[in-house]
Amino acid sequence: MTSFDLPVDPDPVEGITGPFDPPGIAWDRVSPRLTTARLVVLGLTLGLPILACAAVAVLVTPWVWLAAGFLAAILLWAVLLVPRQVRAIGYAERDDDLLIRKGILFRQLVVVPYGRMQFVDVQAGPLDRKLGIAKVQLHTAAASTDAVIPGLPPVEAERLRDRLTARGEAKLAGL
Known part of the structure; x- marks a missing residue:
């Protein structure tokens, strides 16, 4: 098990809980790279x-x-x-949506329902490729709600892209 496979602490920021830490969520962390x-x-x-x-x-x-x-x-x-800041980034897959959280002082929790995703994009620039990381970007109908998970190992980024795409298609087919 590598360090990026470990779940994110319930709250890496001063033990504060609340709307940014829904109960029962096992957060996945991004790569320390x-x-x-x-x-x-x-x-x-x-x-x-x-x-x-x-x-x-x-x-x-x-x-x-x-x-x-x-x-x-x-x-x-x-x-x-x-x-x-990097340790504060986490994501979690639930049955109906994907949660992404980030931030220390200005915290943010983004909830993206699978049925609202239009497409999932994986990106890696030259430095990212050299360090063995990639970025997964989820695009929705509203441009302001696009969500990004940076710093994933390429294998995890590919797995997440395929899984999110399949879940999004399944949710759209059920409408």
């Missing part, structure tokens, strides 16, 4: 400007060290926050 993917993107997004600010500070004016320090503080905060 999603943390690495997000940190690489953050490192490139903030690391390159930090290096540019440092170069300008050395070559032109030392006041630019303030900008480099500010960006470095944001990067440090993000490095501490991202692993916790």
Whole structure:
């Protein structure tokens, strides 16, 4: 059993329960490799400007060290926050719907009834493929209700795509 096969704790955020933790739900967690993917993107997004600010500070004016320090503080905060954000992502398959939850401070629980799904999409960019993860996106009639499960191993993403598609077709056929 790998770490992403373990169920998500009932609530990884300070033991709070309520509308985000329906009783009797065994949450599945995403792969911890999603943390690495997000940190690489953050490192490139903030690391390159930090290096540019440092170069300008050395070559032109030392006041630019303030900008480099500010960006470095944001990067440090993000490095501490991202692993916790990834641990807060979970999904659960029920008989009639799929639950997806995420967030630490601003929590979100998305319930997608199988009968409302139009199609299920699996995506993996170059970094995702290198790290062995994929993203499953569920599309519904309303664009604002599309749900995403990032950081799944490709085998699990494929299994989930096929299972959700079959369940969605079965629910639509029953209407």
